[in-house]
Amino acid sequence: MARLNRWGVAFALLTLTGILIVGCTSSQLVDAPAAPQAPWFADVTDEVGLDFTHDAGPIDGTYFMPQSMGSGAALFDFDNDGRLDIYLVQNGGPKSGAKNKLFQQQPDGRFKDVSAGSGLDFAGYGMGVAVADVNNDGLPDVYVSEYAGGKLLLNQGGGKFQLVPSPPTPLPKDEGKMSGIDSQIWGTAVSFLDYNRDDRIDLVVTNYVALDASRPCNNPGTGGRDYCHPVNFKGTATRLYRNRGSDAKGNWLGFEDRTQAAGLDHATGPALGVLCADLNGDGWPDIFVANDSKANHLWINQKNDTFSEEAVPRGVAYNTRGEAQANMGVAYGDIDGNGLSSLFVTHIGFEYHALWKQGPRGLFQDQAAAAGLTKTTWRGTGFGTVFADFDQDGAPDLALVNGRVFRTGPPTKSHWDAYAERNQLFANAGAGKFRDISESNPALCGKPNVGRGLAVGTFSESGARDLLVTTAGGKARLLRNVAPNRGHWLMIRAVQASGVRGLGAGSPRDAIGAEVRVHAGTRRWQGLVQPSQSYLCSNDPRVHFGLGAVDRVDAIEVLWPDGSEERFACPSVDRIIEVQRGKGEPVQGK
């Protein structure tokens, strides 16, 4: 009785009154508890033999900032055997014994470590990774961005990659077999694109800050040593490299830095995310750069090898209150089937993630709250993020991985525990309205991690989208899609033949930048061939569509990077279809 108080008595009376009221009214007023939802993912990391632990470098009290930013991964078919392989990046520094790893998928779905001798097995302060066939030989090549560096590796076939040396500074006129990519700052997100529509794959390397590694930083709250905030340093310019193509003998000539010529030096920022896509609907690829704690940049392609920065008027520079936020990972997709894709950008834990919905074409407005993305069971500092239709009901869902950049308390015994947070998963209810289903997905969201990279791809013949999570200082995890009652699906690999316009003569390569549309009656889905999304990751380049109950597709339309448009027949669903430029029926008027 002594512990009872006035509030207790009042609460008891109120409760009693409530019970009486409820008891006297219809039982329909009481919400039935939501049925527990079956999980969508199972952790199969050990089962498939994926053994990778991220080395973030020594935990020696120096709080070297690149450690906390993590590293990415690439999902790509390096040997063109039709199975998706995995490349994972390390961050322990060039002297570390921990090297990047290449895992080849075997016919039984298990992974074999084929790193040794591949040329991709090097150590460094690895950050982002992008994949594309830069020399048009039909083999996907790899670029790895690094703190104070960056490496281009050409696929030689047979599981071998050759490093193309970076040029000395300044670039000599006849640099021979140099990559032409001179990145000595802090490369983060990287993406390939064909910005001048010459059928040669160009490269964008975003840079974070001009780090002063000698500068110690304090935790903004507790005051103890911690990783630095980017505002302590100057932001840097995003670099644009033009592919120079090949000489008369067919020797590939590398890249050429066109940053200043293209106007990308007019604005800098601490960049962490990038998306190269046609964001204003003129058919030319633009560049969206997500900046950490600064306004984002949207470089609109002027179709003359230059870009104009238009993030503010197009609505993607700041949040709805006109404030710059800590922008990190980027996802892009048509979440409500209206034919216009939205940009989702992750932010730090005390901010809200942004869902910049497009409409009219080329203009964006943050609708995260209206889409239900601010009503979450928990929140965190988001990094990697992807839209993908995991349950194949016809509406892309959303996944993101979390992990702090500053501690919220004193250091923990295990260094990274103080930065760990739980990931999140949102189901799209069908009209671009999302529901947080993180709690019913323990494999992805149950255990706190320092989530950084999140890559999406299809590893099995089921066609369903699986996830790969990378963490700072922790294990990479492969999560197999086990969502029950999945709908029909279709996966398109859009390729263009090498040899087009006299380039090369190898196998077809992925048509980076192509827009794929699937028509079924009045329904329409669209997707983009752009593996470089999320955070520091390169995803499965194939475009996946969940079709729900739709079991017949009328046509597949592809808007190719050169502006041409073709229609292809779709014989059946629940399969992977390869469409090649020049082999479809031209769409009239295009």
Added chain:
Amino acid sequence: MAKGSQSKGSKPPGAAPKAGPPARRRLRVLLIALVVVAGSAGGYWVYEAWPPTLPDVPTPDLAGVDPEVAEAVATARAAVIADQRSVEAWARLAMTLDAHHYPAEAVICYGAASTLDRSSPVWPYLQAVLLQSGPNPEAAIPSLERAASLVPRNSPMPRLRLADLLLQLGRIDDADKQYRKVLADKPGDMHAQFGLAQVSVDKHEYQEAMRYLEAVAENPHTQKRACVLSAAVHERLGNRERADHERRRLAELPADAPWPDIIAQVGQVRVGLHGRLLRAEFLVQEGNNMEAAALIDETVRKYPQSDQVWAAMAYMKERNKDMAGAEKAMRMTIQLAPKQAEHHFVMGEFMLSLRRYREAADAYRKAIELRPVDADAYLKLGDCLQQQGNNAGAIAAYRQALHYRPDMSEVKKRLEKLK
């Protein structure tokens, strides 16, 4: 009684029986009223006299924290333990924990202060500010509603924060109501008008949004953010020229000043090396240089081995035009932390301002050695070399600056001039 009345009466059948004679009825009513009054009074007495349930005094993990912080928390905690019904003690502990980043513990203590002092809007407000940035921002709504109900009409900050939160959570109509309530109580309130501009944008009512944005366009608390929204709204309305104009204007505008807010009071209880430096920085921002300098002097005495404090002292002395003192403090800073590039860069800045170009160049070179991608140091090194007549060296330094930061237009100009 009823029976007797019935037997005497001449009422028709079915009429309601009389309650009794008027005197007895009045007595009964009086008795009931007395019982109600006595019950209410008793209830109120119980309500007031019965001690409220208070939380256990939080025990924050103070391992490894600055001893001055640990002492401040321990002292505030001891005061609560000594008098658990003291609002002041709970509030002091709450603010001390809040200021030194123990949010979970501070929320509990603000809650206790709110329980003990039901008339103050401060404690629920400060509790809400913490909850708002926590894992479940919606938990802040009841505290903000309570704070909003306790402040005078001309102090709308809790209601505005509530409206801002509702807007962020997508409760646009609820936010709209709160902003309008503020405007009804305090016509012309800039924060509320800016909020209504955001509400209008969210509702795709762009003309209405422009009306509010124009009203706050010149306010130092909103001008930059209003400019951002104006550019986007003009673009949507098809006013491309106006959008471009706003975009250009944006580059010239300073950052918006923060709204006046009592949360600044929390910062004033900061102690420890980090807390003292933050307080000094705040004092400088407030224009209170004398007090900031005094605080730095005191902190140097307390933490003589901290290069950060010596660097802060050098900064204060340079700010107060005491260049000899600034140089002396900076040399002490470098002595304590010789491998920090920034210290050498700052020394270079001091030397450059004194036209001691050779020493400045040496300092910049040292900074570059420690942070090789330092475009600013290359730029300043180029300036020093040029002053010394070494144009070739200057050009090389400028080129390096441009290599790392191609956006540095001032470097391009210098190079053009030298060529």
